Structures are given as C-alpha cells and as structure tokens.
Amino acid sequence: MNIYVDSKMADKARRKHLYDGSLFIYSTTPSGLKLCELARELTEEAFHPLDPTKVHESLTAEKSAEVLAVMKPRFIHHPKAKEYIRGMLTEIGCDLEKTYFDVPRLRSAFPGDYLKSGIAYAFHPHRDTWYSAPQCQINWWMPVYPIDYDNCMAIHPNYWSVPVKNGSSGYNYDRWNRESRQNAATHVKTDTRVQPKPEEPMTLDPDVRTICDVGGVYLFSAAQMHSTVPNTSGSVRYSIDFRTVHRDDVDNRLGAPNIDSACTGTNIGDFLRGTDLDHLPDEAVALYNV
Numbered sequence: 001m002n003i004y005v006d007s008k009m010a011d012k013a014r015r016k017h018l019y020d021g022s023l024f025i026y027s028t029t030p031s032g033l034k035l036c037e038l039a040r041e042l043t044e045e046a047f048h049p050l051d052p053t054k055v056h057e058s059l060t061a062e063k064s065a066e067v068l069a070v071m072k073p074r075f076i077h078h079p080k081a082k083e084y085i086r087g088m089l090t091e092i093g094c095d096l097e098k099t100y101f102d103v104p105r106l107r108s109a110f111p112g113d114y115l116k117s118g119i120a121y122a123f124h125p126h127r128d129t130w131y132s133a134p135q136c137q138i139n140w141w142m143p144v145y146p147i148d149y150d151n152c153m154a155i156h157p158n159y160w161s162v163p164v165k166n167g168s169s170g171y172n173y174d175r176w177n178r179e180s181r182q183n184a185a186t187h188v189k190t191d192t193r194v195q196p197k198p199e200e201p202m203t204l205d206p207d208v209r210t211i212c213d214v215g216g217v218y219l220f221s222a223a224q225m226h227s228t229v230p231n232t233s234g235s236v237r238y239s240i241d242f243r244t245v246h247r248d249d250v251d252n253r254l255g256a257p258n259i260d261s262a263c264t265g266t267n268i269g270d271f272l273r274g275t276d277l278d279h280l281p282d283e284a285v286a287l288y289n290v
C-alpha cells in the first residue's frame with residue numbers, strides 16, 4: 001500500500017492511485033478546520049456542560065444516544081457543513097464542476113462496551129462497496145478531536161486484492177433507507193439491523209492506522225477493507241466522513257476493481273455537485289441502479 005502525504009498530484013492521477021489501493025493524507029486546511037470546529041461547536045453545545053470526549057463517565061448510554069440522535073442530524077444538514085466541504089475540495093485540488101459529494105456524517109466511537117450500536121455503530125470490517133457505494137467512490141475521513149492509534153479507524157491492506165465471503169448480496173440501498181436508518185437511535189446495546197458482514201474468519205493484522213491532525217483528512221477508496229478500532233483510549237472519538245465521486249469516472253464506469261461485492265441499488269443519487277448542489281442526472285444514476 002502506498003501512502004501519499006500532502007501530495008500535489010493532480011486529481012485525475014490521484015483518483016487512479018486511489019482506485020489502485022493507495023491512501024492520500026492531507027494536513028490541516030482552512031476549510032477542513034472550520035468543518036471540525038463546526039462539529040465541535042454542535043457537540044459541545046449538545047453535551048453542555050460536559051466534555052464530549054468524557055460523557056461516558058457520567059451519562060448513561062441511553063442518554064448519550066438520545067443526545068447524539070438530535071445532534072448528529074443537525075451537523076449532517078447544516079448549510080455551513082456543505083460550504084466547508086466545498087472549500088476543502090477546492091483546497092485539495094478537486095474540480096467543483098465535476099466533483100460530487102454527499103452530506104458529511106459525524107460519528108462517535110465510545111470506549112469499551114458503553115455504546116457500540118445504532119447511533120454510534122462500531123463498524124466491523126467492511127468495504128463501503130458492500131453497502132451500494134459505486135467502485136469510484138472516494139471516502140474522506142477526519143478526526144474532530146485529536147486521535148491516536150487506540151481510538152481511530154483501521155484499514156486492512158491485505159484484503160485489497162483478497163475477496164472475503166460476505167453478506168452484501170442481501171443488501172439493497174433503497175430498502176436499507178426505508179427500513180433501518182431512521183431507527184438508529186433505538187439500538188443502544190445491540191443492533192439487529194441487517195448489515196453486510198464478513199462471513200468467514202478474517203486476519204485483521206497487519207492494519208494501517210492513519211493518524212492526522214484535526215482539520216486534516218485522509219482519502220481512501222470505498223473498496224478498501226476498514227473497521228473501527230476498539231476504543232481503548234478512555235476518550236470518546238468523534239470523526240467526520242464524507243464521500244465524493246467524479247463525474248468523468250461515473251460516466252466511464254471507472255473505479256477500484258470489484259472483487260467480492262454483490263449488493264443491489266446504489267447510493268449515487270445522494271451525491272451533490274460541488275458548484276450548485278445539483279444531483280447527478282437520472283441517466284448516470286441508472287447506470288448504477290442494478
């Protein structure tokens with residue numbers, strides 16, 4: 001696996017490398033920092049007067065889930081969040097005319113067994129392409145507070161070219177949206193929602209844990225195998241992620257190779273053009289809606 005740090009590579013070549021399994025890490029950018037500050041502001045307001053990274057020490061898991069259920073959608077749909085993402089895309093060399101992004105998610109990973117399901121789902125190893133993401137999807141991941149190896153996300157590079165038996169054939173994006181997503185906050189201790197999981201034992205070592213500063217970001221293909229690292233840090237980890245696709249690659253069906261995904265439906269209708277927030281045209285979505 002190749003890891004590029006603060007690369008000045010043009011976006012087209014960068015996408016090609018991402019589709020070949022490389023990672024790209026970028027230091028803090030002005031808009032990236034603003035996006036993190038917005039997330040902090042909303043989180044701190046929601047848990048006031050507590051330190052959001054220590055709420056597990058004084059609140060019940062049910063109470064934290066309740067607070068997050070109100071706060072997370074506020075971040076996701078905040079108009080400033082979209083503005084800052086557009087800023088970041090420009091700062092990192094994407095063409096806003098051709099780059100489409102989806103709304104950012106704010107995620108939390110609690111220490112131990114405190115809260116690992118529903119609204120704070122601890123992701124088992126998966127590829128986003130098992131969840132109806134197109135092969136050309138690029139994931140952008142950012143810490144909201146400083147992170148370390150014991151509360152971050154891991155990529156499992158050995159599985160880039162090794163297929164894993166998985167449950168993606170039972171996953172359909174439209175059905176998931178209809179039936180499961182709204183209920184996230186009701187799953188506090190266990191999560192009964194059907195999610196594509198590995199269906200054979202996996203070897204998660206070695207893994208790659210990318211640690212960047214607040215306001216920094218790293219990019220990886222949606223086809224990378226990745227998981228939430230069990231949080232043994234004693235602090236709640238908050239992170240932001242969003243995704244992009246490039247119009248040329250959507251139209252030309254470019255992207256990472258599909259080695260083991262069999263889901264149906266597509267999330268591609270969710271992406272918004274960088275310039276005017278227009279959706280992709282129906283004919284582009286139809287290419288992926290199988």
Ligand SMILES: [Fe+2]
Pocket residue numbers: 123126127128226
């Ligand atoms: Fe993921």
